[in-house]
Amino acid sequence: MGALRALGRALHQLGQLPLSAIHEEATVARLGELVNAVSAADLGMVEAEYSSRMAADADNDIEFIDVGEAENFTMCVFVLPPGTRIPLHDHPGMIVFSKVLFGELECESYNLISRESSRALMPGKSASRLMALGLNLPRRPGPTHAVVEPNQVDIVRAGEMRSLTPTRANVHSFFSRDKWTAVFDLVMPPYDDEAGRPCTYFDDVCSTGADLNKPSSPGLLQLREVPCPSWFWTKRGVYKGTPL
Ligand SMILES: [Fe+2]
Numbered sequence: 006m007g008a009l010r011a012l013g014r015a016l017h018q019l020g021q022l023p024l025s026a027i028h029e030e031a032t033v034a035r036l037g038e039l040v041n042a043v044s045a046a047d048l049g050m051v052e053a054e055y056s057s058r059m060a061a062d063a064d065n066d067i068e069f070i071d072v073g074e075a076e077n078f079t080m081c082v083f084v085l086p087p088g089t090r091i092p093l094h095d096h097p098g099m100i101v102f103s104k105v106l107f108g109e110l111e112c113e114s115y116n117l118i119s120r121e122s123s124r125a126l127m128p129g130k131s132a133s134r135l136m137a138l139g140l141n142l143p144r145r146p147g148p149t150h151a152v153v154e155p156n157q158v159d160i161v162r163a164g165e166m167r168s169l170t171p172t173r174a175n176v177h178s179f180f181s182r183d184k185w186t187a188v189f190d191l192v193m194p195p196y197d198d199e200a201g202r203p204c205t206y207f208d209d210v211c212s213t214g215a216d217l218n219k220p221s222s223p224g225l226l227q228l229r230e231v232p233c234p235s236w237f238w239t240k241r242g243v244y245k246g247t248p249l
Contacts, residue, residue, distance in 0.1 A: 070083075152225055207231060
């Protein structure tokens with residue numbers, strides 16, 4: 006049986022189980038082994054087809070290939086042209102395996118400690134009038150931060166895999182440096198806004214400087230929540246690998 010089929014079969018068997026069972030240590034370890042066995046060929050990925058796109062007129066978009074999904078997981082491949090980045094983002098309550106199929110990925114990751122929401126005055130003309138009347142101002146949630154502990158900046162080479170858990174390396178970014186790079190992701194469970202698992206982006210520590218990242222205690226950083234950066238988007242690629 007091919008590696009991808011074996012992974013698909015294991016995921017199918019887990020399909021009826023609650024998330025807590027899927028996140029059990031032994032199950033996670035087994036799934037990690039299965040993800041690690043998946044190759045570029047299993048997923049229909051040919052490195053030369055991408056590296057030959059290096060002509061000046063080639064676009065520079067990151068490609069997203071949907072491999073398969075179910076209630077408890079999603080599988081996909083991101084193909085990053087040289088010098089492109091997936092910005093700092095989180096995986097709330099998830100376990101994620103990322104296997105580099107070809108190329109080389111620089112992964113910057115942080116361990117999530119907590120999420121914090123500051124409170125801010127409601128903006129608008131009414132604020133000063135309400136203050137003049139001595140009334141309490143209506144308040145609403147202000148900027149939201151994640152309190153994190155730096156984990157590592159790691160180079161993940163072709164054939165290598167990394168994983169994250171709800172607390173370890175749960176906020177991360179990917180950068181492809183100077184090679185076309187493909188990374189296969191198994192995400193358990195998938196993003197789901199209604200289930201409280203939205204994707205949140207954060208200011209990149211490297212690009213914003215220290216003023217936005219005031220340590221709340223030694224060794225910790227605050228990452229400011231931001232909208233999805235305007236420079237980041239993906240185009241849809243076609244899945245040509247083993248049918249699941
Ligand atoms: Fe991610």
